[in-house]
Amino acid sequence: MKIGVFDSGVGGLTVLRALMDRIPEVDYLYLGDTARLPYGAKSRTTVARYAASSARFLVGEGAEFLVIACNTASALALDAIRDAASVPVLGVVETGANAAQVSSDTRDVMVMATAATVESHAYAAACAVRGLRTIEKACPLLVPLVEEGWIEHPVTSEVLRIYLAELMEQARAAELHPDTLVLGCTHYPLLRTQIERAVPETLQVIDSAAVTAAQVERRLGILRGAVNGARPARFFATDSVVKFRTLGSRFLGRAIDDVELVDLGN
Amino acid sequence: MKIGVFDSGVGGLTVLRALMDRIPEVDYLYLGDTARLPYGAKSRTTVARYAASSARFLVGEGAEFLVIACNTASALALDAIRDAASVPVLGVVETGANAAQVSSDTRDVMVMATAATVESHAYAAACAVRGLRTIEKACPLLVPLVEEGWIEHPVTSEVLRIYLAELMEQARAAELHPDTLVLGCTHYPLLRTQIERAVPETLQVIDSAAVTAAQVERRLGILRGAVNGARPARFFATDSVVKFRTLGSRFLGRAIDDVELVDLGN
Numbered sequence A, B: 001m002k003i004g005v006f007d008s009g010v011g012g013l014t015v016l017r018a019l020m021d022r023i024p025e026v027d028y029l030y031l032g033d034t035a036r037l038p039y040g041a042k043s044r045t046t047v048a049r050y051a052a053s054s055a056r057f058l059v060g061e062g063a064e065f066l067v068i069a070c071n072t073a074s075a076l077a078l079d080a081i082r083d084a085a086s087v088p089v090l091g092v093v094e095t096g097a098n099a100a101q102v103s104s105d106t107r108d109v110m111v112m113a114t115a116a117t118v119e120s121h122a123y124a125a126a127c128a129v130r131g132l133r134t135i136e137k138a139c140p141l142l143v144p145l146v147e148e149g150w151i152e153h154p155v156t157s158e159v160l161r162i163y164l165a166e167l168m169e170q171a172r173a174a175e176l177h178p179d180t181l182v183l184g185c186t187h188y189p190l191l192r193t194q195i196e197r198a199v200p201e202t203l204q205v206i207d208s209a210a211v212t213a214a215q216v217e218r219r220l221g222i223l224r225g226a227v228n229g230a231r232p233a234r235f236f237a238t239d240s241v242v243k244f245r246t247l248g249s250r251f252l253g254r255a256i257d258d259v260e261l262v263d264l265g266n
Helices: A013-022 A044-060 A071-084 A092-103 A115-120 A122-128 A142-148 A154-173 A188-198 A208-220 A241-252 B013-022 B044-060 B071-084 B092-103 B115-120 B122-128 B142-147 B154-173 B188-198 B208-220 B241-252
Strands: A002-007 A027-032 A065-068 A089-091 A108-113 A133-138 A180-183 A204-207 A234-237 A259-261 B002-007 B027-032 B065-068 B089-091 B108-113 B133-138 B180-183 B204-207 B234-237 B259-261
Touching: A002 A013, A002 A044, A013 A027, A013 A188, A013 A208, A013 A241, A027 A044, A044 A065, A044 A071, A065 A071, A065 A208, A071 A089, A071 A092, A071 A115, A071 A122, A089 A092, A089 A208, A092 A108, A092 A122, A092 A180, A092 A204, A092 A208, A108 A115, A108 A122, A108 A154, A115 A122, A115 A133, A122 A133, A133 A154, A142 A154, A142 A188, A142 B142, A154 A188, A154 B154, A180 A188, A188 A204, A188 A208, A204 A208, A234 A241, A241 A259, B002 B013, B002 B044, B013 B027, B013 B188, B013 B208, B013 B241, B027 B044, B044 B065, B044 B071, B065 B071, B065 B208, B071 B089, B071 B092, B071 B115, B071 B122, B089 B092, B089 B208, B092 B108, B092 B122, B092 B180, B092 B204, B092 B208, B108 B115, B108 B122, B108 B154, B115 B122, B115 B133, B122 B133, B133 B154, B142 B154, B142 B188, B154 B188, B180 B188, B188 B204, B188 B208, B204 B208, B234 B241, B241 B259
Parallel strands: A002 A027, A002 A065, A027 A234, A065 A089, A108 A133, A108 A180, A180 A204, A234 A259, B002 B027, B002 B065, B027 B234, B065 B089, B108 B133, B108 B180, B180 B204, B234 B259
Antiparallel strands: none
16 A cells, blocks of 8 residues: 655655554655745645646555645645546545544634635635634744744744734634634644643644544554554655755654655646 | 846845835836745756746836846846846845945854855855855744734844854854844845844944945946935736735835736746
């Protein structure tokens, strides 16, 4: 069994990490479309074209199941990806919304995400069809803080405190009573401990990487065999192989030895 | 006289703002290649292709002089732009290095810039040919802090304090005695007051927008006539016209009423 994981950059490696921890018995392919990131600033047509070509590449390399670890692609291009790929596809927006649906008793949830994801209102839409009301907040400083490596850092604590206070205030103003917080960006699982520390204990924090891995496992109905650790994944990037390797290993939680450069055109 | 100002995004509007303040008697065209940003993650070939097509567009719209307000394009593609454009071209890396050369008595300078600009070592190279030694520091949090609007903000003060302390430490370790600090990113002029407050008074802070405007003025030898304020500039973007207008007005320091969407291909 081969699972292909796709993101516009290295953030989706947090999803791959959760998958490798949870389902070590399969082979993984990871594609970071680093030459064409960020998808967030691009139109739906462009994102759909990029994501479809990326999905076709992974299927061509043997992927029998696709995990779309890119929020923008999940939000804007899931149908295009499903049309382009002949294999089952699961996107992080739907897995996050699925987990929120299970978690929330009040039916009110909060979402922290990048500006582009919030502007797409993809989480609000996915939550609405599941009967949930949603408050979304753009947190544009969190990705650069994570990429700077400032995880256990007073500046990050202070930024989180400000963002979370603004989010709670938004919820109050809208007269919602959220009991669930969805981390709607693949970089945020690295801040999960800090975020859980900063919110009331009654608030359930949904880590999109972990819940995606759990849902992939259920979807595949994998029979757990005796496996000695995960097999090495194959990594592909469309640009900046060195940056992918150095930055990516922080997200994956282990060294990335080899990254193959691929050209998917414009 | 028409001056074309080019950047990959809205940051270069700080340069346009300085130009409009200093040389109000000319017409301005501004192009933000927002569909294809960020240039920083792209290869030299790709940046050269994008920058050349952008330069040709501005010349086609009547620009008789080009200011490259994009650090990456100035660093990687100035020759390609000069080949593509039939008009004089000035880039922010050379104007910053020119100003540092005039400012520095110790011949040692420090540069704060984005990760991509630092990785290109464009400032170090431009300073070296002018007889200056250089310490460069990537400051990846400053652009998102400016775009978040956190200018007079304790988090920004703390981030600047950390970055500046690390920069001074780098200089000490290299046994340099810098007396000049170049702000090597078009977003940083908005933080100039905060930066000047955080460094010793003896350190000269070079604001790339202001020194670029001064050097364009000298280059053009403009005869100052009686002018009633700046004429409205024309603005072009390759994507996200709304975002350009809202975010851009903060950089320009005045409202941007109209942005024309242009398609420069891939």
